[in-house]
Amino acid sequence: MSPAKKDAGAPKKGERTRAKILDTALALFQEHGYEATTMRRIAEGAGVALGNAYYYFESKEHLIQGFYAKTHVEHLAACEPILAREKDLVARLKGVLHAKVDTAEPYHRISGVLFKSxxxxxxxxxxxxxxSAPVRTDAIELMRRVVDESDGRLPKDLAERLPEMLWLHEMAIILFWLHDESPGRARTRHLIDRTADLVAKLVSVASFPLMKPLRTSALELFDELKHDATPGA
Amino acid sequence: MSPAKKDAGAPKKGERTRAKILDTALALFQEHGYEATTMRRIAEGAGVALGNAYYYFESKEHLIQGFYAKTHVEHLAACEPILAREKDLVARLKGVLHAKVDTAEPYHRISGVLFKSxxxxxxxxxxxxxxSAPVRTDAIELMRRVVDESDGRLPKDLAERLPEMLWLHEMAIILFWLHDESPGRARTRHLIDRTADLVAKLVSVASFPLMKPLRTSALELFDELKHDATPGA
DNA sequence: GTCTATAACCGGATAGAC
DNA sequence: GTCTATCCGGTTATAGAC
Structure with a gap:
């Protein structure tokens, strides 16, 4: 009766070990950086043998996936009040992107390595x-909320693709942020404000009925290119 | 008289060894990939001891700088006839970007790793x-030739920044190309043609005298952001 | 002082016993 | 599912050769 003894709902057998290893790793990465943190040190800190860490995580890099998920959850939480409060598309977009910069700030030091790939x-x-599909999909869904629950009216074909486009925009912002050493990440914040305004202008221009042909061909190009870049999406 | 014996103009003492190591490394990278190529194998192939390879190159990654320089020189050569022939800005831009894809093609397999950082x-x-400043500066100069020797007329403030902007555009194309597995890199080529057309349209719209205020503020934003992203440029 | 060679070190990853 | 013992390859220290 030893294997069947545990009650349902309890954290499964080694699931606790897995979490322990991940938490230890993330803490050490933050404190000493990615390169300086050895797998041996992580295993030691988590109270397991080196080989055991590799039983749960294929490689050192795979520990980073957990990191992605963690910061994303934090970002989601930070966005809730913003999305509840703001109804204007630009305000929502700016809010979500500034929240991304806020929540990612503690990890700026190590993010370079994390985004290396x-x-x-x-x-x-x-x-x-x-x-990365799970987190990516979820991040795109967040952008869908930004768009769908805003008070503006958008043509359907554009509203459909806009979330993915905004996610790409977010990736570009993050790439810039990685290189940004200005105090308070002021430059990144400036970039966010300016490009969010730009997005709004583009969207409103693209929404004119007269713009339909141009919009259609632009969206077709987007569809076509997307296919190759993100086979999973 | 042994050290002073050599004539000026002859390839310096160890300069040959350096070149041998680099050539061997690039050949092996191309054949077996970056990860699979060990420093021991490179040293062996170049006929030197392992430690010697590290005398000439700080690390395995540093061998990649040589790779950048090499492909860039090939790209420059490929661009000469295009720039001599075409005078239209769009045609020049498309030609240069397609040439980039052409010359980089043999290295597509390994470029992922090379651009990891x-x-x-x-x-x-x-x-x-x-x-990376030397190669970057040179690549921007190439774009300056694309712009300056074209037959279009541009406002001075725009013509000044356009080369850097086009270089950023080129970087984005390369990022896309890295992920492009379509036959003949058809998708990348499509992206080049469509975005080059877009660039042309934007440039011509931005050149209207009436657009001067908007153009000025856009270029100011560019200057401001550039500062942080590329301290060397 | 410029170059080359040998022998380690260190840490990511794996094999296989328990 | 956990451990110990190794492997393997990037990197470094160091001793010498030209």
Whole structure:
């Protein structure tokens, strides 16, 4: 009766070990940086053997996926009050992006390494990879809320693709943020405000009925290109 | 008289060894990929001891700087006939970008790894780093030729910044290309043609005298943001 | 002082016993 | 599912050769 003894609802057998390893790793990454943190040190801190850490996580890099998920959850929480309060599309967009910068701030030091693989299509860490699909999908859904629950009216074809476009915009902001050493990330915040205004202008221009042909061909191009870049989406 | 014996103009003492190591490394990277190529194998292939390779190159990654320089030179050569032939800005831009895709094609397999550090501000391999400044500056100069020797007339303030903007555009194209597995990189080529047309339209609209205020504020934003992203440029 | 070679070190990853 | 013992390859220290 030993394996069947546990009650349903309790954290499964080794699930606790897994969480312990991840938490330890993230804490050490934050304190000493990614490179300086060895797998041996993580295992030691988590109270397990080195090999055991590899039983739960394929590689050191795979620990980072957990990091993505964690910061994303924090971002979601920070967005709730903003989305409840603001109804204007631009205000919602700015709010969500500033919240991203806010919640990511504690990890600025190590984020460079964490996003290292953004450009490597084969890496599971790339935001475009299928391994990143869960978080990516969720982040796009957040942008869908930004758009759908705003008080503006948009043509259907545009409203459909806009969330993905805004997610790409967010990725670009993050890339800029990685290189931003200005106090308070002032430059990134400026970039957010200016490009959000730009997005609003583009959207409103693109929404004129007269713009339909141009809009259609632009959206077709987007669809076509998307296919290749994000096979999982 | 042994050290002073050599004639001026001959390839300096160890300069040959350096070149041998680099050539061997690039060949092996291309054949087996970056990860699979060990420093021991490179040293062996170049006929030197392992430690010797580190005398000439700080790290395995530093071998990649040589790679950047090499492909850039090839790109420059490929652009000459295009720039001599075409005088229309769009045609010149498309020609230069397609040439980039052409010359980079043999290295597509390994480029993912090579650009891994694009997002890491601390890495000397980042295209924005000061270590990459020589190649970056040269690539921007190429874009300046694309603009300056074209037959269109541009307002001075725009013509001044356009080369840097076009270089950023090129970086974005390359990022897309890294993820592009379509035959003949058809999607990247499509992206080039469509965005080059878009650039042309934007440039011509921005050149209207009536657009001067908007153009000025857009260029000011660009100047302001550039400062942080590329301290070396 | 410029270059080359040998022998470690260190840390990510794996094999296989318990 | 957890451990111990190794492997493997990037990197470094160091001793010498030209």
């Amino acid at each position: 953004a450009a490597d299509p084969k890496s599971p860490l790339s935001p475009f990879s299928s391994a | 694009a997002a890491d501000p601390k890495s000397p391999l980042s295209p924005f780093s000061s270590a």
